[in-house]
Amino acid sequence: MKVFLVAGARPNFMKIAPIYREAKERSAIECKIVHTGQHYDYEMSQAFFDDFGLPRPHFFLNAGSGTHAEQTARIMTSFEVILRSEKPDLVMVVGDVNSTLACSIVAKKEWIEVAHVEAGLRSGDMKMPEEVNRIVTDSITDYFFVTEKSGAENLMREGKDKKRIFFVGNVMIDNLLFQLKKIEGNPSNTFKTQALKDQFKEYCFLTLHRPSNVDSAEKLSEIMSALEVISTRYPIFFPVHPRTKKMLTKFDLKLPKGIITLEPLGFSEALNLWKDAKIVLTDSGGLQEETTALGVPCITIRENTERPITVEIGTNILAGTKYDGIIAAFEQHLTKGKPGRVPEKWDGKAAKRILDVLEEAG
Numbered sequence: 001m002k003v004f005l006v007a008g009a010r011p012n013f014m015k016i017a018p019i020y021r022e023a024k025e026r027s028a029i030e031c032k033i034v035h036t037g038q039h040y041d042y043e044m045s046q047a048f049f050d051d052f053g054l055p056r057p058h059f060f061l062n063a064g065s066g067t068h069a070e071q072t073a074r075i076m077t078s079f080e081v082i083l084r085s086e087k088p089d090l091v092m093v094v095g096d097v098n099s100t101l102a103c104s105i106v107a108k109k110e111w112i113e114v115a116h117v118e119a120g121l122r123s124g125d126m127k128m129p130e131e132v133n134r135i136v137t138d139s140i141t142d143y144f145f146v147t148e149k150s151g152a153e154n155l156m157r158e159g160k161d162k163k164r165i166f167f168v169g170n171v172m173i174d175n176l177l178f179q180l181k182k183i184e185g186n187p188s189n190t191f192k193t194q195a196l197k198d199q200f201k202e203y204c205f206l207t208l209h210r211p212s213n214v215d216s217a218e219k220l221s222e223i224m225s226a227l228e229v230i231s232t233r234y235p236i237f238f239p240v241h242p243r244t245k246k247m248l249t250k251f252d253l254k255l256p257k258g259i260i261t262l263e264p265l266g267f268s269e270a271l272n273l274w275k276d277a278k279i280v281l282t283d284s285g286g287l288q289e290e291t292t293a294l295g296v297p298c299i300t301i302r303e304n305t306e307r308p309i310t311v312e313i314g315t316n317i318l319a320g321t322k323y324d325g326i327i328a329a330f331e332q333h334l335t336k337g338k339p340g341r342v343p344e345k346w347d348g349k350a351a352k353r354i355l356d357v358l359e360e361a362g
Contacts, residue, residue: 001358002088003031008038008063008075008099011172011286014267015094015117017052018174018351028359033057034082036075036099037064051268052175068098068129075102083110090115090358093137094171096130096306100137108140115143117171117354120151121306128212134306143361145354147172147289148309148343168353169345172286173293177348179268180275180294191272193262196237204234205270205277206259207284209241213301217251219321223301224253226326227281231258233334234278239265279333281326288316293346297333301326315340 003023005016016033023031035057049056061078063071075098083091083106091107093100094117104114116137123131138144144160146152147170155165197203206227214220227236238255239262248255255261265273271290274280279297280287288307291298292314299319300311310316315338319329332338345353 001029001090001362002086003029003090003092003358004034004083004086004088004103005031006034006036006079006091006093006099006103007057008036008097009095010267012094012097012099013049013052013054014175014286015171016092017054018171018178019092019117019354021053021178022351022355026355026359029355032059032086032088034059034079034103035061036079036103037062038071038075038097038099048266051179051266053178063099072098072102075099076106079103079106080110083107083112088112090143092117094118096121096133096137098129098133101133104137104140113142114140115145115354115358116141117145118147118151119144120146120153120155120165121148122150122154123304123306125304131306143357145350145357147346147350148307150308166353166357167345168357169347169350170289170293170343171350171354172289173346174348174350175267176271176290176293179271183268183272191269193237193265193269193273196260197273197276200235202234202278204230204236204279204281205274206236206238206280207241207282207287208238208244208301210283210302211243213283213321214241214244214247217253220247220251221253222323223321223326224256226323226330227259228256229327230281230330231256234258235260236281237262237273237277239263239270279330288314289346292316292340293342295340295342297338299326299329299333309343313341313343 007013007016020031023029063074090113092115093104107114144165145168152165236259238259280291281299283301288310292310298316311318317329319325
């Protein structure tokens with residue numbers, strides 16, 4: 001079976017990496033990596049791919065920037081050319097970016113089956129471009145690989161064939177455990193931020209990048225007000241996303257003194273910091289899952305989440321974007337904590353289960 005693994009942004013590569021590594025151990029499945037170039041503003045060096053056990057992508061579409069429509073269209077037209085020449089048996093898409101949507105549509109129109117990893121996740125917020133991408137992709141998917149039971153429930157409610165839904169676990173956790181093992185085998189001085197970590201024994205870790213948060217002066221200002229209070233208790237390590245940096249400048253917003261800014265970090269470097277943080281504050285979907293898997297207290301600065309299991313049984317608190325909600329979540333973690341457990345099948349074996357399904361299907 002010839003499988004195309006589609007990735008368009010850094011988190012996508014983290015999701016396909018365990019699948020690619022597992023496929024290398026199997027003679028029945030050959031995987032080729034398609035990099036759409038959707039996230040053009042991050043340099044992906046050979047070291048980046050080596051870190052995840054990946055080769056350089058076999059195909060690069062160079063989609064670049066633009067509106068959602070422009071970007072999606074460029075991916076579709078470039079991907080169509082590759083599909084017609086290479087004729088894979090299956091196109092596997094991950095997550096919910098524009099590349100996920102674009103490549104699944106093209107594959108179906110070329111009569112090629114589609115597998116969606118992280119299928120069925122829903123935030124209920126149709127103003128999120130990612131929610132539109134999820135729903136449209138799942139409307140034409142052949143193999144639904146879900147990370148948590150809510151995903152399967154959502155798909156069933158939408159009328160999907162139960163026989164096509166597979167609860168396999170979470171490939172992000174496969175990658176997390178793979179990287180954690182590598183970190184534990186390396187001396188700490190290999191990380192450029194280790195001196196900072198040694199200087200502050202207790203600290204918080206922040207990521208903030210979603211347009212719904214950073215593109216609004218009012219919302220971003222309110223978030224910063226809450227972070228200012230938190231940073232008087234613990235320093236906050238903040239690798240600043242390029243979009244967030246741009247909007248802070250545009251709105252003339254100053255970061256609180258207690259926030260220590262960093263350049264964007266590679267996965268291992270960031271993991272080495274947040275795994276030992278007092279609290280992680282984020283608007284990232286992936287960090288909600290990863291902190292839950294390692295039992296790290298997490299505050300999600302969003303009004304909704306497509307990963308409800310991290311709130312229901314994990315260490316994640318959904319705080320919203322208002323000052324009062326963020327501070328209340330912070331105080332809850334400090335005073336009572338939030339006991340959490342690792343969700344079912346978040347055990348590092350999701351990629352194996354995915355490929356078992358494909359091998360059985362032939």
